[in-house]
Amino acid sequence: MATAARLRRIAVYVDEPEKGWFAWVLIEQQEGFYEWTELDAADEWLGSYQEAMAAGLMALQALTEDLKIGPRARSAPPPAPKPPAGPFGFGSVLP
Template sequence: MTHLRRIALHVDEPDPGHFYWVLMEEGDDASQWLELESADEPTEMWIDAFQAGTAALLGYVPDERIGPRTADDDEDASPVG
């Protein structure tokens, strides 16, 4: 069975009034987060960046019933090593 990916969305404001959405995914351990994707252009409002980031996150979800799943797991493999 594939595992649910741990993807987080946050909004960054590197300059006042310039908001960028950023998607991060948990790395090999819980203390490591890697940037997946981010906005190319800023928005003027935090909520607009957040909504655009949410739309980008949904792009990683092929089935809304189960959320974003890992692609590298073999669904036919035994769950025990």
């Protein structure tokens, strides 16, 4: 059975760029756990915190293929196999 890719640590927060206007932002925690990077943000401001949060959650759901297991990291392709070193993989043939 294949191992599931790790769950991505994505957060939604709402900013207030101007009084009374709200915008959602998606951020993702990086491997070091102390650094967050912005994934996406609202193109337009909304008139309430509630609307902005709901729109941000919809954006998060759009990143998620299967809502039952959450957003998963894409698996890296397996490394290319190394060419054999010699017979049986032990190097050169003995005389």
